[in-house]
Amino acid sequence: MTGARAETGSDHPDPRSNPRSLFLMLSVCNFVIGMGAFAPIGMLEPMAGALGSPVTAVAGLLTVYSIAYAASSPILVALTGRIGRRRVLTAGLALFTLAMALSALAPGIALLYPARVVAAAGAGMVTPVSLAIAAALAPPDRRGQALSLVFLGLTLSQVAGVPVGSWLAYTYGWRSVFGLVALMALPCLWLVWTRVPAGLRFSPVTLRDLGGVLRNPVALITVGFTVVFLAGIYMVYTYLPPLLSQTMGYGRDGVSLTLLIFGLGAPLGNMLGGRMADRLGPGRSLILICIAEILCLPLFALLPLPGALLLGFVFVWSLVGWCFSPSQQLRLVSLAPPLAPVLMSLHAASIYVGIAAGSGLGAMVLESAGLMALGPAAAVVALAALGVLILSDRAARRGVGAAQGRRP
Template structure:
């Protein structure tokens, strides 16, 4: 599929994803710059996730009557201005204000971009279109964190935020020139948001994102320390492991679109959930050789990042008139899942050690698989607003 607009939306997702998640690799430089502990610097991620989760669905609903090209490019500009403010912030409070501004802009980009991507292609190509659109976000999460870390240590954390701003401004300009006007997508309103939240089927369907990615982040958050302690890896070894994870993410994103079009979104999600459980359990429980760790991380990453496209396609099929709001809630659930997984992993690590991370992660994914079965059993009921 050759569609330059889809590639530009993917580029926007990459820039925004790098700006959103890249701060994980900037905690130490920022903490040193403002003489604060790393735990306090971590609020850069926590505040972004909180503002995004609380505002994105509401803002997407409130702006549902406006032209999608205007909303998407406007969100990119707001995000870019937030990155500029972070780059020049004189104190950490200003950095947090900048992160909140970035979250407000970012809350439009992923869900609105997905809605546009779906609208630009025939129904039978939606899976591949979403794979392209979300390929940018996948690359950002897989490669953006180590890239930002390297930039932060080598050139300074302000340079990292400045680079994100430049990429985002550039993407906004290119999309404004390239996007067709008056793109036909279902309009969103607060009533449509209320319709989703009032539907147990749709709420459970979106919850699968938080559960599936929550399970992944239980282990991913502590993958570096785990590899250091269990396998004695240093800087280069951990970097290589993260790069393998990144390769798996790219493969997984493409595989998710292919499987979604071939066997359907629901079957794909069940398969991926089982695959993630099958890789997470032995990763922390068994005394693996070094090669085994790298192979499992690759397979786990493929299973993990193949998830996004079929989940989006599933949501779009459940209630087509409510697709934009569902995409916004699903994007918010990504950040909720990351937060839940990180907190859960920290508690498990303190209480039971690295060995328990895999079983805890698998438990969350198993609950997610249960939600798939529950939604399937409830689907015969009419969905409000659909």
């Protein structure tokens, strides 16, 4: 078990004896985190109507969450590096639960913004620490699958969380969604406190470690691959509804079905990616994934397509895209195993940066060249991601690893 130790008492079983059950529990926690993060995507209009605010103001809640997560997660993980993992996970979940409850009770949009910042801070401790636990406790030949299992909850939240949240918001009001997430988080708090061993610790990381990683060019470019790769996907995904509406003539039902098919590809791709990472290695897996994305994305310029062909294509596109996460996580852990918590927090933060960057780039392409240019432009970004991948791997092989950021 690299960079970790388990000091367990008699009331807590050693997690190494049955790590899969612990990973499943952490996956459930990440599902709740993901639902709180992504559910607002499907309820922007009912929230705007009920709050009397423009849709753009409500959409800003998503941007604030992403920025707060990216800014706070690496710092909070470093500050809590010497604290037992059970306490850190519990504190993060408690902050997240409190923020969801405050959101459900918020009298107006003014309180929702700081509540989203608090929610992002809590989530920014839970996801990276849970991934670091999986990386530390899993056998080396199963580490990719362990990471994909813990991350599965976050991908499943996009399949179930977004459509369920949307349906609840339109039927019972947007407050019911935040209230439900808060209620779902309560048993997660109990599970973490009773199932994660009290003495589970890792080699402590500090702000000095975070600073060392941020000063290391190989670590930064390796983390940057996440940003560039996801930016290519979200350049199209963010604007998929209007693209389908204008090219396929789809309305609410057609768009919803296509988004559901995309969502179904996410958890399946995540699990497939874990197996690829273990069998092929993270570098080879990511090269194949990038090439597949480069080939898939330009096909959006061929719309309209027969309905069945379109749905099959969207499913394959999603499946391939979400294969990337386990391999990327494994690459980061391999850079410097003792710094896995910091690297996982940077990876989780870079996911949200990539989403925001892709949406922004897509808007620029939309304004300058129109909807049909989104796919080809995204393919160029995917090609850039392949370049970043090759560059970072070559630098790592030359021995300029992220471990140099580790203090002696």
